Each structure stands twice: as structure tokens, then as C-alpha cells.
Amino acid sequence: MKVFDFEEDREKDTYIEIMPLFFRLQHLILMITVIVLALSGFTILFHRTGASEILVAMEGGFEMRGLLHRSSAIVLVALIFYHLFYVLFTREGREEFEKLKLKKKDFTDFYDVIRFALRLGDDYPDLDRYSYKEKFQYWGVNAGLMVMVLSGLILWFESVSMQVFPKWFLDIILIIHGYEGMIVFIILLLWHLYNVHFSPGNFPMNRVWITGKIDREILLKDRPGFADKK
Ligand code: HEM
Numbered sequence: 001m002k003v004f005d006f007e008e009d010r011e012k013d014t015y016i017e018i019m020p021l022f023f024r025l026q027h028l029i030l031m032i033t034v035i036v037l038a039l040s041g042f043t044i045l046f047h048r049t050g051a052s053e054i055l056v057a058m059e060g061g062f063e064m065r066g067l068l069h070r071s072s073a074i075v076l077v078a079l080i081f082y083h084l085f086y087v088l089f090t091r092e093g094r095e096e097f098e099k100l101k102l103k104k105k106d107f108t109d110f111y112d113v114i115r116f117a118l119r120l121g122d123d124y125p126d127l128d129r130y131s132y133k134e135k136f137q138y139w140g141v142n143a144g145l146m147v148m149v150l151s152g153l154i155l156w157f158e159s160v161s162m163q164v165f166p167k168w169f170l171d172i173i174l175i176i177h178g179y180e181g182m183i184v185f186i187i188l189l190l191w192h193l194y195n196v197h198f199s200p201g202n203f204p205m206n207r208v209w210i211t212g213k214i215d216r217e218i219l220l221k222d223r224p225g226f227a228d229k230k
Contacts, residue, residue, distance in 0.1 A: 015213040018129065020092050024212050026083055030141075033076040037148075038185045040069040045178045073152055080145060099129045102139070106132035126225040137192060144184055151177040 019027075043055040043065050059065040086093035108125070110132045115121035130138070151173045154161045161170055197205045201218070208214055219227040 014216045015211075016216055016219070017212045018214050018219070019208050019212040020096065021212065022086060022090070022092060023096055024209060026079060026086070027209055029075065029079050033072045033079065034184070034188070036072040037069060037076065038181055040065050040072070041178065041181045042185075045182065070156065073149075073156075076145070077149060080149070100135055100138050102135055106135055127223045129223070129226045131223075133195065140187075144180065147180055148177065148184070151180075 039055060040059055043052050043059060043062075046052045056062055056065060059068055083093075087097040088094070105128065109127060112121055112123070112125040113132075116124050154165070154170065154173050155177060158170070165173075196202060196209075201222075216227060
């Protein structure tokens with residue numbers, strides 16, 4: 001059984017691009033940095049466990065772990081600045097950002113999906129390029145990253161922070177940073193991966209994050225309004 005056939009994707013002219021190259025590259029860098037940050041962070045958060053010992057060994061020792069966390073944090077911050085530049089100053093970025101803005105339709109779509117799931121309504125809404133769920137993920141990631149970066153910088157420049165804030169504040173920041181990191185990871189692992197890859201119709205993997213393309217027939221079925229515009 002052929003599971004993935006990228007060659008076939010390239011040849012089929014029914015495939016249309018819905019995730020542009022620079023968007024895919026940013027997604028890839030975000031994915032790698034968040035995984036490295038989470039694993040190197042969890043090593044301290046769960047330092048009393050056996051799993052932490054395995055992680056420290058994998059990360060090349062405790063000092064390397066700190067270096068790994070800080071260097072991937074730098075890459076992540078650079079990515080955030082690049083993303084700002086991308087949505088503000090490139091045509092591709094501005095177009096994508098326009099589609100990611102929250103609209104009244106997102107709230108009514110959400111309401112209709114709940115009604116549909118409870119069998120109170122017959123029609124599943126005709127979703128846009130980015131559905132309410134995807135927009136929630138995008139804006140959630142933005143807000144979550146702001147907290148992670150701000151709290152991470154406060155922890156990183158501890159001696160400066162100690163001159164500005166009381167000790168109890170830094171203790172709370174450490175708790176927020178550590179546990180938000182854990183929540184982010186759980187959401188990505190359970191919610192994002194299920195929605196995108198493991199849900200019916202997508203399993204074992206939705207290839208859009210690699211090829212950027214989707215079969216027009218699938219789009220017509222899931223988002224006829226958007227497919228008509230392509
Ligand atoms: C999604 C991204 C991130 C995740 C999942 C994450 C996760 C974690 C976790 C779990 C801890 C341990 C907290 C504890 O000891 O209770 C930690 C510590 C820390 N994080 Fe992050 N973090 C992320 C991003 C960042 C960023 C962007 C920065 C810097 C700008 C940063 C800087 C730090 C620092 C300085 C510490 C203190 C311990 C150390 O030396 O590593 N983190 N992080």
C-alpha cells in the first residue's frame with residue numbers, strides 16, 4: 001500500500017497550493033525550535049525523574065542543555081521578527097495575514113459546528129481557507145509565544161531582573177514559563193497533531209505542511225466556498 005506519493009502530487013494538476021513556501025519554512029523552523037525548547041526545558045522541570053536523566057544524556061550534559069535552550073530561544077526570537085517582517089512587508093505575507101484575521105463568520109462557524117455536532121443543525125458551515133480552529137491556533141501561538149519569550153528573557157537576564165523585580169515575582173515567572181511550556185507541548189501533541197494529521201480524512205499525515213498543496217477534490221468537499229475562488 002502506498003501511503004505517501006509525493007511524485008503523484010507533483011504530477012496531478014488538480015493539486016493547488018494553499019500554503020506558500022515561506023509560510024511552510026516558518027512553520028518548519030517553529031516546529032523544530034519548539035520541540036528543542038520543550039525537551040531542553042523539561043529536563044529541568046522534571047529534574048527529579050529518570051526521564052530527565054535520559055534527556056540530559058541526549059542533550060549532551062547539563063551545560064549543553066542550557067546552551068541548547070538558549071540558542072533555540074535566539075532562533076525562535078529571530079523567527080518572530082522575521083514573521084513580523086513577512087506579514088508587514090511582503091505581498092505573500094500580507095495576503096496570508098489577511099486570511100488569518102478574525103471575522104464575525106469565525107464565531108458563527110464555531111456556533112454552527114457545535115450545533116451540527118449536537119444534531120441541532122443540519123448544515124456544517126462552509127469554512128474559509130483558515131477555519132475558526134486554525135485561526136485560534138495561529139493567534140493562540142502568537143499570544144503564547146509572547147509570554148514564553150518575555151518570561152524567558154526575565155529568567156535569562158536574572159541579575160538585571162533581580163534589580164527590578166522582587167524574588168517572589170521571579171519565582172512566579174519561572175512557574176508560568178515552565179508550566180506554560182508544558183501546556184503548549186500537550187496542546188501541540190494532542191490537539192494540533194490530531195486535528196491536522198490523525199483525524200479521519202488526514203491520517204496518517206496531511207502533506208500540506210511539506211508540499212503546500214492540497215487536492216482540489218478534498219478542498220471542494222471541506223471548503224467549497226474557498227475552493228471555488230481558487
Ligand atoms: C515554546 C518555547 C519554550 C518552552 C516550551 C520552554 C520551556 C521551558 C521549561 C519547561 C523550563 C524549565 C522551567 C522550570 O525550571 O520550572 C524553561 C526554563 C528556561 N527557559 Fe524556556 N521555554 C521556551 C522558550 C524560551 C525562550 C524563548 C527563552 C528566552 C528568551 C527561554 C529561556 C529560559 C530560561 C533562561 C530558563 C531557565 C532555566 C535554563 O537555564 O534553561 N525559554 N523553559
